[in-house]
Amino acid sequence: MKLKFKLILTTVLIVAMSVSLCTTVFLSSSFQSELRAQYESAMQESGIFCAAMGSMASQTMAASLMVGAREAVEQFLESGVRLRSYAYQVTDGEGTMLAQAKGFTPALKVDEDTLGTVSTQVSVQNGRYILETLQQLQVADQIFTVRLFRDITSIFETRDQNLRLSYLAILGALAVGSAVIVVVSMFFVAPIDRLARTTRLMAQGQYSRRALVTTHDELGALAVDFNHMADTVERQISQLEDAARRERDFTASFAHEIKTPLTSVIGYADTMRSRTLSREQQLRAANYIFSEGKRMETMSLALLDLFALERSAPQLRPVRTGAIAAAAAESSRFRYEEKSLKLQVDVEDAELSGEPTLLHTLLYNLLDNARKASEPGQTVELRGYRTEGGYCFRIRDHGRGIPAEALSRLTEPFYMVDKSRSRAEGGAGLGLSIAKRIVQVHGGVMDFKSIEGQGTVVTVLLGGDL
Numbered sequence: 001m002k003l004k005f006k007l008i009l010t011t012v013l014i015v016a017m018s019v020s021l022c023t024t025v026f027l028s029s030s031f032q033s034e035l036r037a038q039y040e041s042a043m044q045e046s047g048i049f050c051a052a053m054g055s056m057a058s059q060t061m062a063a064s065l066m067v068g069a070r071e072a073v074e075q076f077l078e079s080g081v082r083l084r085s086y087a088y089q090v091t092d093g094e095g096t097m098l099a100q101a102k103g104f105t106p107a108l109k110v111d112e113d114t115l116g117t118v119s120t121q122v123s124v125q126n127g128r129y130i131l132e133t134l135q136q137l138q139v140a141d142q143i144f145t146v147r148l149f150r151d152i153t154s155i156f157e158t159r160d161q162n163l164r165l166s167y168l169a170i171l172g173a174l175a176v177g178s179a180v181i182v183v184v185s186m187f188f189v190a191p192i193d194r195l196a197r198t199t200r201l202m203a204q205g206q207y208s209r210r211a212l213v214t215t216h217d218e219l220g221a222l223a224v225d226f227n228h229m230a231d232t233v234e235r236q237i238s239q240l241e242d243a244a245r246r247e248r249d250f251t252a253s254f255a256h257e258i259k260t261p262l263t264s265v266i267g268y269a270d271t272m273r274s275r276t277l278s279r280e281q282q283l284r285a286a287n288y289i290f291s292e293g294k295r296m297e298t299m300s301l302a303l304l305d306l307f308a309l310e311r312s313a314p315q316l317r318p319v320r321t322g323a324i325a326a327a328a329a330e331s332s333r334f335r336y337e338e339k340s341l342k343l344q345v346d347v348e349d350a351e352l353s354g355e356p357t358l359l360h361t362l363l364y365n366l367l368d369n370a371r372k373a374s375e376p377g378q379t380v381e382l383r384g385y386r387t388e389g390g391y392c393f394r395i396r397d398h399g400r401g402i403p404a405e406a407l408s409r410l411t412e413p414f415y416m417v418d419k420s421r422s423r424a425e426g427g428a429g430l431g432l433s434i435a436k437r438i439v440q441v442h443g444g445v446m447d448f449k450s451i452e453g454q455g456t457v458v459t460v461l462l463g464g465d466l
Contacts, residue, residue: 261292322349328363347384373399390463401452
């Protein structure tokens with residue numbers, strides 16, 4: 001059963017039980033109050049009647065010494081006594097009927113404790129409710145029994161009528177209340193239904209779906225929390241998809257990078273094995289095999305460095321930025337001179353916490369990438385300066401630049417903007433991946449800005465935020 005139906009059914013049952021109980025208690029209390037009032041009125045009437053009869057009988061007996069108690073009572077009854085709303089019955093001590101109430105049958109029994117008390121009882125006679133009182137009166141030496149009868153059927157009929165009307169009112173109230181409860185339940189459950197639909201759509205792969213927030217109560221807070229969770233899930237799924245894509249690209253790129261030199265090595269080796277070559281041809285084939293082997297060795301060593309950085313964090317110690325920058329510039333100088341490039345170094349000497357070999361590799365890889373992107377005669381700038389809370393290295397070239405759509409993929413393993421040119425320059429597409437990981441293990445960030453045809457600026461901030 002759905003939640004809204006449970007809510008409607010539960011609310012209707014609670015309302016029905018509460019209203020029925022309150023109505024029953026109220027009507028029962030009113031009926032009992034009316035019934036008690038009838039009892040008290042009957043007892044008072046019985047007391048007045050018996051007092052009047054005893055007083056008149058005593059006066060009659062005093063006026064005539066020849067008149068006994070029974071005769072005095074009979075004279076009182078023969079005087080035509082009338083009681084409003086009551087019929088009476090009087091018997092003497094021997095059970096002789098002195099006055100009879102026609103149509104009424106006594107229900108109360110006379111016992112030893114009756115004298116001096118008034119007893120009341122309601123009995124059903126011929127489908128009517130009869131209120132009976134019983135009181136014994138002593139006149140001289142005789143005991144007389146007085147019974148009063150009153151038809152109180154109207155009280156019970158009124159009670160039954162009120163009950164029927166209350167049941168009809170309850171049914172009407174439940175009908176109206178049920179309609180209101182249905183509307184209210186639909187209003188309160190609607191956000192949950194929308195949230196459930198959004199959840200099902202997300203389960204089907206529509207991760208951009210979000211719950212509509214229309215209130216500021218607990219349901220609204222639930223929708224907000226759900227949207228925050230959905231944002232997190234979408235980001236994580238996007239990250240997983242990106243990671244899976246990078247792994248596929250890595251595998252494909254690695255297989256391609258290995259396949260090309262291996263094909264050449266196998267081809268030249270087979271030629272040397274199966275044919276008779278001149279000395280010059282042998283040297284050319286051997287040189288090609290050697291150069292391709294060195295390229296595969298460089299790529300393997302770079303991969304090992306990358307895996308080593310992934311597995312464990314290096315031991316950091318105080319290093320001087322001036323010395324690191326000077327060593328990286330010196331390592332790059334030969335290849336810069338070979339391409340007729342100028343390298344300008346302007347590094348503020350400072351002390352930071354790092355691993356010297358890794359920082360040297362970082363700057364060397366960035367300078368080498370700047371060299372590959374530059375044309376002969378251009379200048380590459382290496383600057384270093386303190387920042388608030390850290391230290392910044394900035395490498396700027398004035399070369400080809402990088403397309404905007406390629407900036408986000410520069411640090412992926414084996415990714416190269418211009419594969420043919422990068423291979424001609426001796427690259428394998430791993431230098432920036434290693435640089436990124438080195439920056440990460442030093443708690444820093446790296447940023448690329450580039451304009452095609454104008455050059456690229458790489459900013460590395462260690463110990464701070466860009």
